[in-house]
Amino acid sequence: MPSNVDRAIKIGLYALLYAGAVALLVIFAPGEPQVFIYQEF
Amino acid sequence: MSSRNQSHPSRSPVTWGLALVLLFSIDAAITRTDVLWGPTAFENSGGLRLVFPQTYQVARKIYAPVRDADVRIALLGNSRVVLALREHRLERALARVAPEVDAVVSNLGIFGSFMGETEMLARHLEPLDPSVVVLAVGAPDLARRPTHAAGEGPMDLLRIGWRDGPIPAADFYERVDRWLRSAWPLYRFREFAREAILDRLLGRPDPGPPPQDFATRADLFAHLYSDRVEAVQAAYRVWERDGGLDAYASYLEIAGPGHLARRKQRARSREPLTQETPAVVVFDALLARLARAGRPTLVLLMPENPILVDDATGVFHRPGLADAGARLAQQLAAARGIPVVDARGWLTTDRFLDFDHPIFELEDLEQRLAQEILDALER
Numbered sequence: 001m002p003s004n005v006d007r008a009i010k011i012g013l014y015a016l017l018y019a020g021a022v023a024l025l026v027i028f029a030p031g032e033p034q035v036f037i038y039q040e041f
Numbered sequence: 042m043s044s045r046n047q048s049h050p051s052r053s054p055v056t057w058g059l060a061l062v063l064l065f066s067i068d069a070a071i072t073r074t075d076v077l078w079g080p081t082a083f084e085n086s087g088g089l090r091l092v093f094p095q096t097y098q099v100a101r102k103i104y105a106p107v108r109d110a111d112v113r114i115a116l117l118g119n120s121r122v123v124l125a126l127r128e129h130r131l132e133r134a135l136a137r138v139a140p141e142v143d144a145v146v147s148n149l150g151i152f153g154s155f156m157g158e159t160e161m162l163a164r165h166l167e168p169l170d171p172s173v174v175v176l177a178v179g180a181p182d183l184a185r186r187p188t189h190a191a192g193e194g195p196m197d198l199l200r201i202g203w204r205d206g207p208i209p210a211a212d213f214y215e216r217v218d219r220w221l222r223s224a225w226p227l228y229r230f231r232e233f234a235r236e237a238i239l240d241r242l243l244g245r246p247d248p249g250p251p252p253q254d255f256a257t258r259a260d261l262f263a264h265l266y267s268d269r270v271e272a273v274q275a276a277y278r279v280w281e282r283d284g285g286l287d288a289y290a291s292y293l294e295i296a297g298p299g300h301l302a303r304r305k306q307r308a309r310s311r312e313p314l315t316q317e318t319p320a321v322v323v324f325d326a327l328l329a330r331l332a333r334a335g336r337p338t339l340v341l342l343m344p345e346n347p348i349l350v351d352d353a354t355g356v357f358h359r360p361g362l363a364d365a366g367a368r369l370a371q372q373l374a375a376a377r378g379i380p381v382v383d384a385r386g387w388l389t390t391d392r393f394l395d396f397d398h399p400i401f402e403l404e405d406l407e408q409r410l411a412q413e414i415l416d417a418l419e420r
Contacts, residue, residue: 010050011059018056019063023071026228027235036092036195038120038152 071234072226078105082247083236092152092195095123097233099162100199102147103169104230110145114414115169117159118177121343122150125399125406127253134411142415150177151195156320157188157208158196160327164206165199166336173417174336175410178324179343179385180366181397184312184359187320191215198232207326261400266296281391286351293395300395304357314365316373325373332377339417340374340381342367344388344406346396357396380420382413 050056071077078101084094106113114131116122128146135144147169149162159176166174188194191211200215201223210216222229239245255261259274266273276292293301315321331338349358367383374381387406394400 007047007050011053011056014051014056015059015063018060019067022060022064023067023227026231027071027238029231036153036189036193036197038090038092038195 068225068227071238072104072230076241077230077234077237079237080247081237082240082245085248085250086245090152093198093232095151096195096198097236099149099151100165100230100233102149103165106145106147106169108145110143112142112144112172112418113169114144114146114173114175115166115171116146116148116150116175116177117163118150118341118343119154119159119182120150120152121179121398122148122177123152124394125344126150126410127407129253131407131411134407135414138408138411139415142418147171153189153195155185155188155194156182156323156327158194160207160323160330161196161200161202163327163330164202166334171336173414174331174338175341175414176327176331176338177341177343178366178370179345179397180314180363181307183318183321183324183366183369184310184314184362185307185320187323199229201229206330207323258400261394262296265394269295286348286357289348289390290357297395300397301357304396308355308358310359314362314369316369321369321373324370328373328377328379332379337417337420338379339413340370340379341410341413342370342381342383342385344392344399345385346390346393347386347388348390348393349396380417382410384409 047053081097084097087094114135116126126146126148128148131146132144135142135146151158151162154162156178163174188208189197191197199222200210200219202219203223205216210219227234240247252260252264255264258277262273262277263270273292273296276288276295280288280292290301312318316325328338328340345363349363352358353360363385367385371381371383384406387409388399392399392406399406
């Protein structure tokens with residue numbers, strides 16, 4: 001039983017690591033240019 | 042299953058499945074909450090002309106509206122609709138005309154939007170589910186190119202769609218980007234999420250939102266032309282005193298040299314304006330999209346500066362283009378049963394900032410438009 005709990009915790013931590021890594025990568029990876037300056041006036 | 046046969050936790054399918062569930066949860070915790078849509082410093086930084094914050098604010102109005110109402114009115118267009126129509130003022134005008142109608146106005150205009158950018162924004166309307174869409178258009182929108190180059194336009198960050206539509210993706214990568222933005226909210230809003238999260242983590246100073254109303258034209262000028270306001274004000278006074286196109290052009294030489302240069306450049310264009318003109322094709326596709334979605338729509342032919350009548354030789358505009366554009370818009374709208382409000386002659390020159398842009402505080406425009414919107418609702 002303790003080994004199952006240990007495994008469940010590890011699975012949870014790895015899953016969180018993967019999900020967090022993907023989210024961080026999506027948010028902070030270099031993206032599109034953000035600066036469009038309107039110059040009509 | 043014995044522990045010997047179990048895969049390592051890092052490679053277990055259960056781990057990947059759980060990671061996917063967690064990713065959806067993280068996505069929702071960001072894109073459906075104030076983490077992304079709460080007040081930010083970046084939207085108030087960078088000045089009026091930086092369009093990135095404006096695109097973000099428009100996305101917020103669609104995906105996280107502050108207020109719901111029985112009647113939701115969406116205004117689509119570019120800088121002319123941004124400058125001419127204030128949401129709270131149009132709501133007040135609607136309340137005056139029909140106090141029993143609970144209406145909320147979302148001005149979704151974005152500076153620099155060409156027809157293609159407006160068509161792209163219309164793809165996002167589902168979450169807002171507007172009761173009426175007011176599509177503001179003028180002949181210049183139909184005559185110029187249909188969209189900005191990839192990587193340059195104000196709608197670059199909100200490109201979605203499973204199919205190309207009238208504005209095809211520039212290449213395979215942009216097409217995949219559109220698909221990902223369509224399917225995955227966190228990816229769609231990633232540039233905005235980045236700034237919002239950095240704001241909250243770094244505690245960046247927030248200069249606060251710009252003023253919504255201006256008591257006088259001098260206040261408006263001070264806001265728009267802080268570095269050269271006195272010269273602009275003086276030139277404008279000369280036009281008020283002397284009148285005439287030359288004095289108006291001299292005022293614009295100081296207030297908006299970029300605007301003036303573009304007007305002269307566009308006036309030299311001899312491109313025909315027909316149903317085959319690319320921006321007209323996009324306009325028609327936009328009408329078709331709105332009609333297909335069953336959204337009551339009103340095409341608003343935007344007010345035009347009457348001083349251009351004095352420009353008989355066509356230095357600052359193409360004589361006849363406005364009428365040709367209006368005829369085309371009316372034809373295409375009529376073919377789809379969409380009513381057109383012709384507001385081209387509604388305003389005098391003193392209600393404009395330049396040749397193109399009506400300014401704020403236009404009670405006459407708001408009052409008349411409110412009535413037209415209510416009429417469209419009754420249809």
